[in-house]
Amino acid sequence: MPEELKWDEVRSLARRLSEGQPFALTDEVRALLRHTAPQVAMSSEEVERALQQESSAASLVDEVARRIRVGSRRLSRAINESANRQDAGDIRGAREPLEEVLAVEVVPHYRSIAQTHLDALDDPE
Template sequence: MTEAVDWGPIRALARRVLTEGERLALTRKEKALLKRTAAEVGISDSEAKNALATEEGALGLLQEESRRIREGTRRRMDALHRMYQHKDKGDFVSARQEMQDVLEVEVVPHYRAIAQGQLDNMANEP
């Protein structure tokens, strides 16, 4: 599995900027946070660098990072819930399919690793 991630700071920044309307100040600290988070959510280094060249680009990067985290969290939690329901019924084919469906669309490495780990754990199940 991938190393632990701490998305608290990026979530707080997104809340302040995207929800509360605070201006995105491109300080060295905020740029570093946006760049680090980009890598953690599957955005290339070159794409992140290009986005960070302008305030508008940085805002778009923040929006995309926030979206990937939010949607990936929902997708993962929903799929895990359904997977456990299938497993409880002894339907390991459907349980595995839930994780395979996540892997087909998920771009966030951390969430992909979780889905792959669940698949690996079911490898010896019927």
């Protein structure tokens, strides 16, 4: 069974930070970051260093949320462009946006989705 994504919680925390709400590095926040940061390709060493202070932990929240947001947008645009090209009968062209995502994306979940879409282009059904 895939690991549970708690990305909505991270996005909510990042939004509160951006609104200037107080940030407390609680055990719950530490657990959330230890769970989610590796899901966006951050090392446990990076996470543990960041969890030493509230300011660096707040920066970690921002970076995790940024990777989720940027990767999601990148993937959505690629899937949409790929589908448009496929609908136009350009299968080779449909591969390009997905391959471009795979060349730069670090978030394993998004990489997996892009690869699945790319594989589907090779499956004639």
